[in-house]
Amino acid sequence: MNVPRILPADPRAGYLAARADIDAAVARVLQGGTYILGPELEAFEREFAEWLGAGGAVGVANGTDAIELALAAAGIGAGDKVVTVANTVTATVAAIQAAGARPVFADVEPGTLLLDVPALEAMLATLRDPKIKAIVPVHLYGQAVDMPRLTELARARNLVVIEDAAQAHGAAVGGRRAGTWGALACFSFYPTKNLGAFGDAGAVTGGDAALLEKVRLLRQYGWRRRYVSDQPGRNSRLDEMQAAILRARLPRLDAENARRAEIAGRYLAGLRGAALTLPSVAEGRTPCWHQFVVRSPRRDEIRAQLEAKGILCGVLYPIPVHRQPAYHDAALSLPQTEQACAEVLSLPLHPWLTDEQVERVIREIRSAAGAA
């Protein structure tokens, strides 16, 4: 008998769980006759900003564009440098470069694997580089960066903070959500994110209406009025179909995040005593459990053993950005980042896993990893 495979993420299960609402949303758009920048996007921008607790949101084509356009709207461009981490998807860095700026990499905390704010503070004091104008903290795995401390640091040094919240729909620090701390924040609605479209989509959120208006101009040719470009701009629109799908899914997000947290709790309890480093959550922070990441020097072996049992795990990310062929910097050493990339393993985690599947994952990973 073939036991069905357990997937690291399962957007199709998300569709099936909300099928009637999603089908109705798609039909409404098809029959409505407006397919780009219409009532669905306007409503989604309002509803997402309200859900998040942000002043406003601007829908764009994807998360990478969200970062690029947010940086550009904040006045970051040619000649500027932007601090970020290297244990992120290269999209974060591609967006910094697309805005015309250059990335500067900071190392991460060994526990949370997030931007190490005290280390960044020391780095900035040593570098004294006036070209550094902005910081893009990445709320990796759905864990929020220490935003109170980062905000203080940025204010003292007059740096712009643009959050990469692409994995952080619902994460919070001290009850205040990721995506509401920076001058602007960037979300992706790639199908496997906590809130996913069935195609590409993204958004920029923020509390400053003038900055959001700049993003709005940039996303469509610099048009304030149709066919009149007040400034140069691009095409980075979020279409009506994806907006309607996101509206259908948004009301379920809190319950889905709660189910993720329940599964994470089972993993934390069930994997105690196994020869693995379990994820650590800093005091006062609420993860949205986009990923449940364990660490082991035997990562590749454990992953292969689980795969042989039909349990598919992810690795976010196997190669740090400064070791990627496109961005290679042999002179740069980020010890925590490099070690993390060699050891991290994302266990299957999505709201549609059954308790039985979660128990099976715990059993198999305990057997693959052994006892501590």
Ligand SMILES: *Cc1c(COP(=O)(O)O)cnc(C)c1O
């Ligand atoms: C998904 C993701 C992005 C890019 O989003 P796209 O919608 O794929 O362009 C950027 N940063 C992080 C941390 C992500 O997880």
